[in-house]
Amino acid sequence: xxMLGLGSVxxxxxxxxxxxxHGAQDSAVWSREETTERNYYTRYHNMSEITAWMEQMKRxxxxxxxxxVYGQTYERRNITLLKIGLRSTERKKAIWMDCGIHAREWITxxxxxxxxxxxxxxxxxxxxxxxxxxxxDFYITPVLNVDGYIYSWHNESTRLWRKSRSPGTGGxxxxxxxxxxxxxxxxxxxxxxxxxxxxxxxGTKALSESEAWAVTxxxxxxxxxxLAFLTIHSYGQQLLVPYGHPNTTAPNHDELMEVGLGAAMAxxxxxxxxxxxxTSPDILYxxxxxxxxxxxxxxxxxxxxxxxxDKGEHGFxxxxxxxxxxxxxxxxxxxxxxxxxxxxxxxSYAATVTATLWTTLLAAWVSSAILL
Amino acid sequence: xxxxxxxxxxxxxxxxxxxxxTVRTGSGPPVGSxxxxxxxxxxxxxxxxxxxxxVVVEEVMMTGVLNPSHYPARRAATVVQHYLNTxxxxxxxWIFLSKVHSGSAEDxxxxxxxxxxxxxxxxxxxxxxxxxxxxxxPGGEGQSAPQVQASCEGLLQSNTTAQxxxxxxxxxxxxxxxxxxxxxxxxxxxxxxMKPFWHLGGVASSFIMLKxxxxxxxxxxxxxxxxxxxxxxxxxxxxxxxxxLHEMISQEIIHWKLLVTWSPExxxxxxxxxxxxxxxxxxxxxxxxx
Numbered sequence: 001x002x003m004l005g006l007g008s009v010x011x012x013x014x015x016x017x018x019x020x021x022h023g024a025q026d027s028a029v030w031s032r033e034e035t036t037e038r039n040y041y042t043r044y045h046n047m048s049e050i051t052a053w054m055e056q057m058k059r060x061x062x063x064x065x066x067x068x069v070y071g072q073t074y075e076r077r078n079i080t081l082l083k084i085g086l087r088s089t090e091r092k093k094a095i096w097m098d099c100g101i102h103a104r105e106w107i108t109x110x111x112x113x114x115x116x117x118x119x120x121x122x123x124x125x126x127x128x129x130x131x132x133x134x135x136x137d138f139y140i141t142p143v144l145n146v147d148g149y150i151y152s153w154h155n156e157s158t159r160l161w162r163k164s165r166s167p168g169t170g171g172x173x174x175x176x177x178x179x180x181x182x183x184x185x186x187x188x189x190x191x192x193x194x195x196x197x198x199x200x201x202x203g204t205k206a207l208s209e210s211e212a213w214a215v216t217x218x219x220x221x222x223x224x225x226x227l228a229f230l231t232i233h234s235y236g237q238q239l240l241v242p243y244g245h246p247n248t249t250a251p252n253h254d255e256l257m258e259v260g261l262g263a264a265m266a267x268x269x270x271x272x273x274x275x276x277x278x279t280s281p282d283i284l285y286x287x288x289x290x291x292x293x294x295x296x297x298x299x300x301x302x303x304x305x306x307x308x309x310d311k312g313e314h315g316f317x318x319x320x321x322x323x324x325x326x327x328x329x330x331x332x333x334x335x336x337x338x339x340x341x342x343x344x345x346x347x348s349y350a351a352t353v354t355a356t357l358w359t360t361l362l363a364a365w366v367s368s369a370i371l372l
Numbered sequence: 373x374x375x376x377x378x379x380x381x382x383x384x385x386x387x388x389x390x391x392x393x394t395v396r397t398g399s400g401p402p403v404g405s406x407x408x409x410x411x412x413x414x415x416x417x418x419x420x421x422x423x424x425x426x427v428v429v430e431e432v433m434m435t436g437v438l439n440p441s442h443y444p445a446r447r448a449a450t451v452v453q454h455y456l457n458t459x460x461x462x463x464x465x466w467i468f469l470s471k472v473h474s475g476s477a478e479d480x481x482x483x484x485x486x487x488x489x490x491x492x493x494x495x496x497x498x499x500x501x502x503x504x505x506x507x508x509x510p511g512g513e514g515q516s517a518p519q520v521q522a523s524c525e526g527l528l529q530s531n532t533t534a535q536x537x538x539x540x541x542x543x544x545x546x547x548x549x550x551x552x553x554x555x556x557x558x559x560x561x562x563x564x565x566m567k568p569f570w571h572l573g574g575v576a577s578s579f580i581m582l583k584x585x586x587x588x589x590x591x592x593x594x595x596x597x598x599x600x601x602x603x604x605x606x607x608x609x610x611x612x613x614x615x616x617l618h619e620m621i622s623q624e625i626i627h628w629k630l631l632v633t634w635s636p637e638x639x640x641x642x643x644x645x646x647x648x649x650x651x652x653x654x655x656x657x658x659x660x661x662x
Contacts, residue, residue: 044559106558154658159558160594160616160625165657175655197652199623236620274471276441283443285621312450312592313468313495315618319560 041114042324044106046153050142053113054082061120063087064133071214073147074166079214082116085137086123086130093345094222095338096300097230098141098215101179101291103148103161104316105234107308107326112142112232114327115334132342136227139218144211145179160316164209168196177203180231181287182212185294186245191287202289215291219298228302228341229295230334235315236307238284239264239277239333242296245288246281250296250303253279259302259340263333270329273309280305302341306330433484433587438475445475447590448486452505454582454591455520456492456527461575461640463539463568464532467492470500482511484587492527496571501527509587517583536636539568544604553598569599569611572640576632577615579642590620597627608633608641614648626650 045053058065064084071079085092099112116138123133143149147165151158163176174197181192187206188194195201207213219226241256243249250256260277267275276283280290284307296303309318309326318326438445446469453469461467470491477486486507493500505522543550555562555570562570573596581591594616602610610633617626627648633641 151657153558156554156558157654158658160618162623173655174652175657197650278441282439283441283446285443311468312618314556314560315592315594317556317558317560317595319556322560 041110041117041327043320044110044323045113047143047146047150050109050113051080054080054142057082057116057120064120064123068139070218072210073145074164074210075147077146077150079141079144079146079211081139081141081218083137083139084116084119084133086134088134091225092137093135093227094137094139094225095228095230095341096139096219096222096226096295097232097334098144098291099232100141100143100149101145101211101231102233103145103152103163104159105232105308106152106316107234107318107323108232109142109149110323111308111327111330112140114323115331116140116142118331128339132338135346136338136342139222141215144215146211148176162199163201164211166209169204172196174201177201177209179209179212180233180291181289182207182209183216183289183291183294185243185290185297186248186288189288190245191285192289200287206289212291216294219295219300223298223300226295226300227345228304228337229292229300230304230306230337231291231295232306232308232330234308234318235310235312236284237273237275237309237311238305238307239275240280240284240292240305240307241278242303243293244280244286244290245293246286252301256302256304259337260304262340263304263336266336267329267333270332271325273329275307275333302337304337306333433479434477435479436476438477438486440472440474443590444477444587445472445486445488447585447587448475448477448507449488449490449505450590451507451518451582451585452488452490452503452520452522453492454578454585455505456503456522456524457575457578458582458640460528461571461578462532462536462636463572463575463634464496464535465494465528465530466496466571466574467494467527469493480508484509484511492524494527494530497530497532499527499529501525501529503527518585520582533636540609540634540636543601543609544607546603549601549603551598551600552596555596555599570596572611572632572634573599573613573615575640576613576630576642577617577628579640580615580628580630580645581617588621592618592620594618594625605633608635608638624650 054067058067064086066083067080068083069078069080073079097112097115099108102108119129119133119138123129145164148161148163151165152161161176163178165175166177168174172195177196178192178200181187181200181202184206188202191200192202193200203209207216219229239260241250241253241260257277264275264277267273280287290305292303292305308330309322314322434442434444449469449472453467456467470493473489473491475486475488477484479485486505486509488503488505488507490503490505491500492503501524503522503524505520508519510516510518550569552563552566552569555566555573574593577593581593585591597614597616599614600612602612604610610631613630613632615628615630617628618624619626627650629644629646629648630642631644633643
């Protein structure tokens with residue numbers, strides 16, 4: 001309860017900070033850099049632009065941003081994340097976020113870019129963001145399915161590609177595995193197909209795809225430290241909590257629902273958009289082998305799948321003039337989860353000690369008062 | 373003395389959630405591949421010697437009061453959306469589901485009957501209205517369309533007469549047939565003069581989406597791949613469309629061609645529809661020659 005209270009206060013402070021930040025930008029004299037930056041985050045960017053942008057983030061923020069190549073795609077491209085946080089000599093807790101696991105969901109890499117931009121813009125002036133940057137490292141992968149994303153940029157006929165780009169095997173001539181069915185989490189059980197032409201093709205075996213393997217490898221190495229796992233998709237306006245596999249309940253289901261509903265409220269407060277919260281078997285469809293399920297299964301307590309705008313009017317081809325509002329609301333939702341996660345980890349001990357101390361003092365005072 | 377003792381005796385407890393970690397292996401009870409409407413038929417389309425398996429949980433159909441945020445109500449509500457567009461849609465009127473308030477489902481003979489309370493929104497004028505709807509999904513064999521009844525309040529408030537008439541007059545003459553493609557484009561963009569054709573494509577697609585819908589589907593139009601206006605006939609604008617439908621539960625992109633007519637008086641009619649085959653050989657990497 002106290003943690004949620006602290007989280008809410010943190011969220012309010014953060015929202016005020018974000019809003020005041022925007023206000024300050026609007027009234028400032030426009031430098032060319034600011035104008036460019038403002039326009040940059042309202043457009044979709046291809047893979048080479050995103051790669052260049054990652055380099056730029058490192059160059060401009062060398063004390064808080066580094067990058068890590070943590071795997072290779074089928075077509076031998078680097079899978080890169082940005083690690084963002086105030087440097088520390090001690091081991092730090094982490095937040096994981098990945099975007100672009102499904103190629104056609106272009107709004108999602110745009111959101112990862114926006115998220116990075118926002119925390120870098122605000123961490124020096126916003127005490128809450130600063131505190132979280134001090135205590136946490138953010139591991140953000142703007143595009144996980146690099147091959148698929150590049151393919152979806154090829155021309156209009158490839159725009160709606162979803163899967164990876166590994167070729168089919170055993171005489172099956174279609175391409176691609178659904179990366180979000182390829183994880184070692186009840187792999188191959190539900191909501192999948194063994195037909196390589198199918199959009200839910202789960203691969204020849206769990207982690208047959210190097211992209212899924214790269215994430216698994218990183219999560220495995222960091223599992224003690226990762227507090228929250230966020231994987232970003234579109235479309236549908238939903239927040240999914242584990243498990244995608246039906247008839248199984250996460251041990252902290254109530255907590256996940258509560259935090260998810262809080263995040264949905266934070267999202268709605270920005271532009272009035274409704275995001276439905278629930279397990280995938282309840283609100284979408286059952287499926288196994290997802291990265292979200294894997295994260296929860298290895299012990300990461302807070303594991304969420306975001307399904308961003310819209311609800312079907314444009315679908316995957318969300319207009320660029322909706323990038324900003326979509327990112328703003330998703331940012332509020334993500335920050336709600338991250339703030340909760342952070343405060344639970346870093347305030348829980350202190351809060352309990354304080355509460356216990358006060359209770360003790362009060363009991364002692366009362367007993368001494370009675371004795372007198 | 374006593375104070376110190378008391379405080380020392382109190383051990384601050386920090387509760388760490390230590391979730392039980394259960395990792396199941398890939399083996400499990402065999403799940404039947406029955407009756408999923410989008411399942412790949414075994415062995416027919418197999419190009420390999422290995423068995424193709426569609427692993428789907430047989431959906432237990434909800435009966436009684438439905439949770440408005442769960443998928444059964446949402447899928448049924450989307451069917452109502454398609455129905456409303458077939459009845460009332462036009463180049464200047466396109467309706468989308470806004471919110472499910474409540475719903476219930478029951479088995480009636482061989483069929484599944486839903487009752488829903490919904491908010492629908494006309495997205496061009498942004499006018500919302502409350503709707504009550506009843507649907508019947510046919511049971512058993514056969515692919516017949518769901519039957520829908522719906523009554524809405526306030527939804528059709530916007531006055532589209534002037535715009536529709538202007539659009540109609542602009543395009544009915546034969547000297548300048550319009551065509552377009554990729555609406556919206558990869559960036560979600562479209563030229564303003566393409567918008568009414570986009571709306572019309574969406575409304576026309578609703579005829580297909582309505583007919584193809586069942587309790588295991590959730591359809592949206594993803595894109596107008598292309599459209600070509602034909603000669604006006606019997607005072608109806610005529611347009612050939614190639615649309616891409618996104619079916620959410622299978623995640624498939626399904627291509628359809630349709631012949632559409634429209635006039636302000638007659639509304640939207642779909643004269644012909646043709647499902648386009650899925651192109652598997654189109655998937656090879658761009659610079660390989662196959």
